[in-house]
Amino acid sequence: xxxxxxxxxxxxxxLKLELRRGGLTLAVLxxxxxxxxxxxxxxxxxxxxxxxxxxxxxxxxxxxxxxGLLASEWREEDKRNKRFYRLxxxxxxxxxxxxxxxxxxxxxxxxxLS
Amino acid sequence: MELLDRYLQAVxxxxxxKRQDDILAELRANLESQLEEREAELxxxxxxxxxxxxxxxxxxxxxxxxxxxPVQYLIGPVLFPMYWYVLRMAFVWATxxxxxxxxxxxxxxSQHPENMVEAIFRWPSVLFTAATWVTLIFAxxxxxxxxxxxxxxxxxxxxxxxxxSGLPPLExxxxxxxxxxxxxxxxxxVVFGFIFLAWLLLFPKHPFLMFGPxxxxxxxxxxxxxxxxxxxxxxxxxxNVVQLTWQCIDLVRGSWQSGRTLQHVASKIFxxxxxxxxxxxxxxxxxxxxxxxxxxxxxxxxxxxxxxxLHLGLMVVMAIFLIQLIWDLAQLGMYAYRKRxxxxxxx
Numbered sequence: 001x002x003x004x005x006x007x008x009x010x011x012x013x014x015l016k017l018e019l020r021r022g023g024l025t026l027a028v029l030x031x032x033x034x035x036x037x038x039x040x041x042x043x044x045x046x047x048x049x050x051x052x053x054x055x056x057x058x059x060x061x062x063x064x065x066x067x068g069l070l071a072s073e074w075r076e077e078d079k080r081n082k083r084f085y086r087l088x089x090x091x092x093x094x095x096x097x098x099x100x101x102x103x104x105x106x107x108x109x110x111x112x113l114s
Numbered sequence: 115m116e117l118l119d120r121y122l123q124a125v126x127x128x129x130x131x132k133r134q135d136d137i138l139a140e141l142r143a144n145l146e147s148q149l150e151e152r153e154a155e156l157x158x159x160x161x162x163x164x165x166x167x168x169x170x171x172x173x174x175x176x177x178x179x180x181x182x183x184p185v186q187y188l189i190g191p192v193l194f195p196m197y198w199y200v201l202r203m204a205f206v207w208a209t210x211x212x213x214x215x216x217x218x219x220x221x222x223x224s225q226h227p228e229n230m231v232e233a234i235f236r237w238p239s240v241l242f243t244a245a246t247w248v249t250l251i252f253a254x255x256x257x258x259x260x261x262x263x264x265x266x267x268x269x270x271x272x273x274x275x276x277x278x279s280g281l282p283p284l285e286x287x288x289x290x291x292x293x294x295x296x297x298x299x300x301x302x303x304v305v306f307g308f309i310f311l312a313w314l315l316l317f318p319k320h321p322f323l324m325f326g327p328x329x330x331x332x333x334x335x336x337x338x339x340x341x342x343x344x345x346x347x348x349x350x351x352x353x354n355v356v357q358l359t360w361q362c363i364d365l366v367r368g369s370w371q372s373g374r375t376l377q378h379v380a381s382k383i384f385x386x387x388x389x390x391x392x393x394x395x396x397x398x399x400x401x402x403x404x405x406x407x408x409x410x411x412x413x414x415x416x417x418x419x420x421x422x423x424l425h426l427g428l429m430v431v432m433a434i435f436l437i438q439l440i441w442d443l444a445q446l447g448m449y450a451y452r453k454r455x456x457x458x459x460x461x
Contacts, residue, residue: 037143037144037147038140038141038143038144039143039144039145039147039148040147042144042148053173054144054145054172054173054178055172055173055177055178055181056181058140058141058144058181059181059182060181062137062182080143080146080147081139081143082140082143082144082147083139083140083143
């Protein structure tokens, strides 16, 4: 019994992770229409109900920048150098496309479940 | 904070070396901002226990660093199904080739049975070598497919340029346990089974039924058969009686249409035992001289040679039977697994 509960919990965690993965990217791109550095971005997302681990968010920012969807610059703020991110022109186009996909998917699932 | 420094130091060790400093500077700035805010809320620095809890909440340094690594595959999801198929084929062929070589070569070069046992123990290393080569080749193909798309067009064809008309034709249902047979065929099998059994029982007293006119040459031959052939003969008779009884029961019960899975496997096992009886003949002697005192000098060497050849041939037959049996059992397992899977889906 204990074993099957653990398997079920693991399965749920894995499925949740898959479900969240695309959503997190969309949320980060959306939030970076305004400039943020890593920590303030994490706080801003958390204030809107989306908690993301440091080990997920900070590498994700790097990956999105490598893909050309974010632009970044080092700047001093409060006597500390911080890396600020914002959406690039490619990122804006990608965000629009992804949002359309997201809305269509959301609508479909709503229809299926209603 | 010393604990944070130690944490970042641990993270650094697993970061991509080209970007270590940059990533670490950013991570430090983010984490120090977070720490400052936390301490400002408390109005004091974190104590040791709180600091440990906070750093623990950041996650294992190895995990944190691994997220900064690019996604790396030895063999990616596109090539993996093909890799898995080739690997299984490599295992099957390596086993067949190694088995044939072991059965043919070892008896030629050595009379010691322990060499055969050694060959069996070497089999896993043969499989390991095959797996290593297949994995290595596919890892190289993966690198080529990722870094130089288009260099090997067949790799791109796996994902993009495929034709539905190029799909292989539908496979027939597995022969064992699969197709139901007709009543006429089941009756014919029983009738011919009885005729064969009668012939089998008659020919020791009337060898003409087997050898025809050749029986006169055989009776004049200086060679005779050892008693192990009688064991073989009675075993074959018993095997046919069992098989015929089984078929008759099937006919009476009206279950002739059901698959003959078990009968197929049982007949292979009986065949293996029958050949095994001859292979394990004392001194590997199957043919002997009728009168060694008279013919020993002239035909002794020939009898030895005949026995060696017969033994070798029977070893090969036994190996083939064994491979067929393993193959049938594997097919049977696969068939049962698919049947269960289909039953699971339709429930």
